[in-house]
Amino acid sequence: MTERGLLIVLSGPSGVGKGTVRKAIFDSEDNDFQYSVSMTTRKQRIGEIEGEDYYFRSKEEFEQMIRKGQMLEYAEYVGNYYGTPLPYVQKTLDKGKDVFLEIEVQGALQVKEKVPDGVFIFLTPPDLAELRMRITGRGTDSEDKIDERMKVAREEIEMMASYDYAVVNDEVPKAVERIKNIISSEHFRVERVIGKYRKMLEEL
Numbered sequence: 735m736t737e738r739g740l741l742i743v744l745s746g747p748s749g750v751g752k753g754t755v756r757k758a759i760f761d762s763e764d765n766d767f768q769y770s771v772s773m774t775t776r777k778q779r780i781g782e783i784e785g786e787d788y789y790f791r792s793k794e795e796f797e798q799m800i801r802k803g804q805m806l807e808y809a810e811y812v813g814n815y816y817g818t819p820l821p822y823v824q825k826t827l828d829k830g831k832d833v834f835l836e837i838e839v840q841g842a843l844q845v846k847e848k849v850p851d852g853v854f855i856f857l858t859p860p861d862l863a864e865l866r867m868r869i870t871g872r873g874t875d876s877e878d879k880i881d882e883r884m885k886v887a888r889e890e891i892e893m894m895a896s897y898d899y900a901v902v903n904d905e906v907p908k909a910v911e912r913i914k915n916i917i918s919s920e921h922f923r924v925e926r927v928i929g930k931y932r933k934m935l936e937e938l
C-alpha cells in the first residue's frame with residue numbers, strides 16, 4: 735500500500751509573499767511537491783497562464799463546482815471567488831505524493847476542518863509597514879484596494895494561532911529553506927509512519 739502524501743497549506747496575509755515563495759519552492763531543483771492550481775473568478779492578469787497560475791472561470795461555473803461538492807475549500811476575497819478543486823488533491827494524495835496549496839486564511843481554516851492532519855504554515859511579514867510596501871510595490875492594486883487588503887491582513891494575522899508553524903518571509907531563499915525543513919521533518923512524525931509498522935507487525 736502506498737502511504738498517502740502530505741497536504742501542505744501555505745497561507746498568510748495578501749502581499750506577504752506567498753506566491754513568490756511558492757514559485758521559488760517550485761523552481762528549485764529538489765522540489766518534490768505537486769502544486770494544486772486554484773480556480774478563481776478574478777480577471778486574468780497580463781502574463782498569467784490558464785491552468786498554470788489559475789483556472790480562470792465565470793462566477794456561474796465556479797458556483798456550479800461548489801454545488802457539485804468539487805471544491806475542497808473556497809473563499810470570497812476582495813469581490814472574487816478563489817478555491818481549490820478537490821479531485822486533483824484527492825487523486826494526488828492517494829498516489830502518495832505531497833500536495834502543496836497556497837491559499838488565503840479563510841480557505842486554510844476550512845482545509846484544517848476537513849484535513850486536520852495537514853501541515854499548516856503561516857507566512858508572516860517582518861512587520862506591517864513592510865507588508866504595505868510589498869502590496870504597493872506589486873502595483874496591481876488601487877489605493878482603495880490596498881487599504882482593503884491591509885484591513886484584511888490585520889484580521890488574518892490574528893488567525894496565526896490556528897496554524898502549526900509560522901515562517902517569517904524576510905528573504906525569499908531563507909523562507910523557502912525554512913518551509914522545506916518543516917516539511918521534511920513532518921514526514922518523520924511518528925503518527926504518520928506508525929500505521930505502516932503496525933501493518934507489518936500484523937502480517938508477521
Ligand SMILES: Nc1nc2c(ncn2[C@@H]2O[C@H](COP(=O)(O)OP(=O)(O)O)[C@@H](O)[C@H]2O)c(=O)[nH]1
Nearest residue numbers: 748749753772808809816817818836837838841
Ligand atoms: N481560499 C483560497 N485562496 C486562494 C486560492 N488561490 C489563491 N488564493 C489567495 O487569494 C488571494 C488573492 O489572490 P490574487 O488576486 O492572485 O492576489 P495575490 O496572490 O495577492 O497576487 C491571495 O491571498 C491568494 O493566496 C484558493 O484556491 N483558495
Ligand SMILES: Nc1ncnc2c1ncn2[C@@H]1O[C@H](COP(=O)(O)OP(=O)(O)O)[C@@H](O)[C@H]1O
Nearest residue numbers: 748749750751752753754868872903904905906
Ligand atoms: N522576502 C521578500 N522581500 C521583499 N519583497 C518580497 C518578498 N517576498 C515577496 N516580495 C514582494 O512582495 C510583493 C507581494 O508578493 P506576492 O508573492 O504577490 O504576495 P501574496 O501572494 O502573499 O499576495 C511582490 O511584489 C513580491 O515581489
